Amino acid sequence: xxxxxxxxxxxxxxxxxxxxxxxxxxxxxxxxxxxxxxxxxxxxxxxxxxxxxxxxxxxxxxxxxxxxxxxxxxxxxxxxxxxxxxxxxxxxxxxxxxx
Numbered sequence: 001x002x003x004x005x006x007x008x009x010x011x012x013x014x015x016x017x018x019x020x021x022x023x024x025x026x027x028x029x030x031x032x033x034x035x036x037x038x039x040x041x042x043x044x045x046x047x048x049x050x051x052x053x054x055x056x057x058x059x060x061x062x063x064x065x066x067x068x069x070x071x072x073x074x075x076x077x078x079x080x081x082x083x084x085x086x087x088x089x090x091x092x093x094x095x096x097x098x099x
Contacts, residue, residue, distance in 0.1 A: 011086065012086045012088070015084050015086060019082065019083055019084075022078065022082065023078075026071070026074060026078075030067050030070075030071050033063075033067050034063055034064060034067050037059065037062060037063035038059060038063040038064065041058070041059040041062070041063065042059045042063065044059075
């Protein structure tokens, strides 16, 4: 049985869904980067010298430090350019919600 009443999703819901998709995709990208790189290069062969970049082991620099900086820059960009502020339709007064 189909309803004659078709409602469109709330714009606030659609916006938050779009934003959460962005966040989940980039979280997955950085998760794969960090875990993949560190597991691949974090355990050098026995007796092999540890390469360094800026005084830290290279696997820490490329597997932790760089993704940390990139994800921080992404977060700032995303917060300033992609997140939208929507007014809510109903404003609940604090006195009304107390009971």
